[in-house]
Amino acid sequence: MTTENPPASSPRVALITGANIGIGRVTAVRLAELGFTVFLAGRSAKRTQVVIDEIHALTQTSDRAFYLPLELDDLNSVRACAGLFLARELPLHLLINNAGLAGDKGQTKQGFEMAFGVNHLGHFLLTQLLLDKLKASAPARVVTVASRAHLMAVQGLDWNALDKPTRSLTGTREYGASKLANILFSAHLAKVLAGTGVSSYSLHPGVVDTEVWREVPNWLRPLLRLRGLLTPEQGAQTSLYCALQAPAQESGLYYDKCRIKTPSRVAQDEQLALQLWNQSLQWVEAYR
Ligand SMILES: NC(=O)c1ccc[n+]([C@@H]2O[C@H](COP(=O)([O-])OP(=O)(O)OC[C@H]3O[C@@H](n4cnc5c(N)ncnc54)[C@H](OP(=O)(O)O)[C@@H]3O)[C@@H](O)[C@H]2O)c1
Structure with missing residues (x-):
């Protein structure tokens, strides 16, 4: 496992969640190839090491990629992950909130x-x-991988359901709500960050052939395949576009196929975004 700090001369630093596989893996590899020092935050050191080795082989370096333990279903683990990164006293130019699950149920x-x-x-x-850290490293960006599945959450967020076990049989309704939350969060983040040199983007990567569908019942999978699955390489393109190319003045917007896309009406609800922001702050503060 690579644990030492990257060289002080490293120009750009990115932190990507869920980079051991799928869209996140391709995003991390591509950023490393472009010269970024990449921190891969996830829950398996062993599986992430495979990607770190791949990056070091491709870039012919030994200090371009690093692992950070992160279990997003545990706020204490999230705090520990951020603490480990901040202890390195490096800049942070790109935060890519990529990790995600679909169809997992529970709390x-x-x-x-x-x-x-x-x-x-x-x-x-x-x-x-x-x-x-992002503000101190500006220009910097936060990219949040959302989904077209937010369209399922036409009614907005059911506040009473968010701190309870998953109710639906397939977990798809809750997945849609979580992806609506991603878009609302990214849009409000852009407002909070106005004038700081840090911009915020959310996106739909396409329907991509990755492990994200592992919990989806077998009977639903043919429907996904009918829609024509993208490869993870194709699926990472909009994340990379938002990370590297989307104009800073487009901060707060939602992207699909490397272009601005108008999300659902409820995803554009600024009051709902503010409410989610404030409620999320209260929730994370309650579990310090
Ligand atoms: N694939 C699609 O068609 C599609 C469509 C729309 C949006 N998206 C979004 O794209 C993003 C990337 O997904 P993907 O398709 O590349 O799926 P993937 O191959 O399943 O990758 C998901 C990543 O998230 C990580 N993850 C899941 N639960 C976690 C947790 N509790 N703590 C930390 N990490 C966790 C996984 O880690 P493990 O390997 O340890 O499980 C994995 O690294 C997700 O946000 C997903 O919602 C995907």
């Missing part, structure tokens, strides 16, 4: 609905803890 360690807790609340706290 996080602190009792939040599983999809909401992992996909939104864990990333919300991670971002809060790294905000000062």
Whole structure:
């Protein structure tokens, strides 16, 4: 396992969650190839080491990629992860909130609905803890991988369901709500960060052939395949576009196929975004 600090001369630093596989893996590898020092935050050191080795082989370096332990279903683990990164006293130019699950049911360690807790609340706290570092490293960006699945959450967020076990049979309704939360969070983050040189983007990566569908019941999978799955390489393109190319003045917007896309009406609800922001702050403060 690579644990030492990257060289002080490293120009750009990125932290990517869920980078051991899927869209996150491709994003991390590509950023490292472009010269970023990448921190891969996830729950398996062993599986992440495979990607770290791949990066070092591709870049012919031994100090371009580092592992950070992170379990997004445990707010204490999120705090520990941010603490480990901040202890390195490095800048942070890119935070990519990529990790996610679909169809997993239950509750996080602190009792939040599983999809909401992992996909939104864990990333919300991670971002809060790294905000000062991002501002100090400006220009910097926060990229949050959301989904077209937010369209399922037409009614907005059911506040009473967010701190309870998953109710639906497939977990897809809760997944949609968590991805709506990702878009609302990213949009409000852009407001909070206005004038700081840090911009915020959310995106739909496409329907991509990754492990994210592992909990989806077998009978639903043919429907996914009918929609024509993208490869993880194709699926990482919009994340990379938001990380590297989207204009800073487009901060707060939602992207699909490397272009601005208008999300659902409820995803554009500024009051709901503010309410989610304030409620999320209260929740993470309650579990310090
Ligand atoms: N694939 C699609 O079609 C699609 C469509 C729309 C949006 N997205 C979004 O794209 C993002 C990346 O997903 P993917 O398709 O690349 O799926 P993936 O291959 O399953 O990767 C998901 C990553 O998230 C990590 N993760 C899950 N639960 C976690 C937890 N509790 N703590 C820390 N890490 C956790 C996984 O870690 P482990 O390997 O340890 O489980 C894995 O590294 C997700 O946000 C997903 O919602 C995907």
